[in-house]
Structures are given as structure tokens and as C-alpha cells.
Amino acid sequence: MQSAETTLSTDPLLRAAVERAIVTLWDRHREPLSLSAVAQSADLSPFRLSRAFRAQTGTSPLRFLAAIRMYQAKRLLSETTLSVTDIAFETGYHNPRTFDRTFTTRVGARPERYRTLALDPEPRPLTCTQHPTPRRGSMRGLIRVPLQTPGMRIYIAAFTGPIPRGAPIARDVLAAPGPYHLTALPPGHWHIRATAVPPTPHRPHPQPQQLAVATAHALVQRGGGNVNVDLELRPAEVTDLPTLLSLPEFDRRATHPVPPLGLVFQPGLAGVWTTA
Missing domain, CATH: 2.60.40.10 (Immunoglobulins)
Structure with a gap:
């Protein structure tokens, strides 16, 4: 007999629901998404989605969203000339200072420093x-x-x-x-x-x-x-x-x-x- 956690990880309907939620996170990462909105896109209750999502990804929907936003921020810093403020808004942060602080904590470098390292044509050794x-x-x-x-x-x-x-x-x-x-x-x-x-x-x-x-x-x-x-x-x-x-x-x-x-x-x- 399968345990409840195993069912959350392997049930095909729940896996499809979690994948729908992830597509929503990627599609709407610029928006101030709530857990309820993500759960609605997956046709699950917030509680049910949270349990299935963690069982399948190892983290919560909103932390997964934070990882997507950081990925998109790094992509925009290295591939565009958008200002840091514009990138903050493009990745769902409506306060540039919050974006700067969050990016620095999660990535290990401030946005400007990250862009310098990513775009510098000459190798710049890291310690x-x-x-x-x-x-x-x-x-x-x-x-x-x-x-x-x-x-x-x-x-x-x-x-x-x-x-x-x-x-x-x-x-x-x-x-x-x-x-x-x-x-x-x-x-x-x-x-x-x-x-x-x-x-x-x-x-x-x-x-x-x-x-x-x-x-x-x-x-x-x-x-x-x-x-x-x-x-x-x-x-x-x-x-x-x-x-x-x-x-x-x-x-x-x-x-x-x-x-x-x-x-x-x-x-x-x-x-x-x-x-x-």
C-alpha cells in the first residue's frame, strides 16, 4: 500500500496539476502571484497543491517562483541593457531596493556586480x-x-x-x-x-x-x-x-x-x- 507522500509524488493527476502550476509560475512570474491564484490554475486547493508541489519539487510554490524570478533577473542582466530598476519590475519586484537585497542574498553578488562579471569580455578571476x-x-x-x-x-x-x-x-x-x-x-x-x-x-x-x-x-x-x-x-x-x-x-x-x-x-x- 502506497503512503500518502508517495501518492502525492506519483499520482498522474497530481503530477499534471503541479506541472500546470509550474507553467503558471513561469508565465506569470512578473505578477504578484498568491498561492491561491497558483492553486486555482492547477484546479487544486492551496493546501492540496502545497503538499503535492513539495512532494514533487522539494520546495513550495512561492519559493519555486522566487527561483524563477532570480533566473529571469540573471538572464536579463547578462543579455539586455535594461536598468536594474526595470529588471526589478520585469521580474515581479515592485520595490527596486527589495529586488537588490533579495538578489544579493540569493545570488551572492549585487545586480550591478553580476552584470559586470557576466558581460566583461576579459576573464576576471574570482577568488x-x-x-x-x-x-x-x-x-x-x-x-x-x-x-x-x-x-x-x-x-x-x-x-x-x-x-x-x-x-x-x-x-x-x-x-x-x-x-x-x-x-x-x-x-x-x-x-x-x-x-x-x-x-x-x-x-x-x-x-x-x-x-x-x-x-x-x-x-x-x-x-x-x-x-x-x-x-x-x-x-x-x-x-x-x-x-x-x-x-x-x-x-x-x-x-x-x-x-x-x-x-x-x-x-x-x-x-x-x-x-x-
């Missing part, structure tokens, strides 16, 4: 520690992808929570499936997210293209040491958050060049990433 420091640990393993696209990029990053906020604690960039290495991880629990993206990111409406994704948890013991975790990416679904699609804009600004697109696997660039 990156290349070797573990005393009392810090590392995480390594193999990345496997169910399908391969020539020139694909694979991004692996460690965050403090299940929904990425700010810059990752550590990250690695791969040109093909293979070994990855996250270094200088402080002791504690870390949420690992990985995504594979096409060589030229395509941004169809209503959702950006992610080829495959994976999540994992890592516990770094006090005193350092290495944690071995293999990651098996699965085909991306509409219910996946667009969480790591900001990383491609920064991979060329690591301390050393990232392997050119289309080449065979070379070791990625592991380290601590900050926006200072």
Missing part, C-alpha cells in the same frame, strides 16, 4: 582556493549522465541548504562525465547539486533547458578528510528548479581556463567560489 586548508575536507566521485551531448557542460556545486542561496561553497566544472572534486569544504552538512547543460544554453519558454540533474548530501567530519559520492544524473523534468543555470556565466572566470567545449574530459576546476 578561488585551489587546495584544502587544515580542518577542511573535500568531496570527490564520478559523474554519470544518462545521455551525452557533444560540448555539454556539467556543473557541480555545494550549498548550505536544499535551495541554493548565494555563491556555492565549492564548485567544479566538467567538460564531460567523469571524476569531479569539491575542495575546502568546512565541517558540516552540505547539499550538492549538479546539472548538465547544452553547449549553447537555449532558453525556451516557459522553462530553460537542463539536460540532466542530480542532488546529494555530504557530511564533512570535523578535522577534514575526503567524502566519496558518485552522482548519477537523471533526465531533467519540468519540476526541477533552474538553480544552477547561473554558473555557466562564471566558469570562464575561474583561476585557470576551463577546457574548451567539445574536447574530451579534462579535470575540472575545484575550489571555493566567492564574489569578493
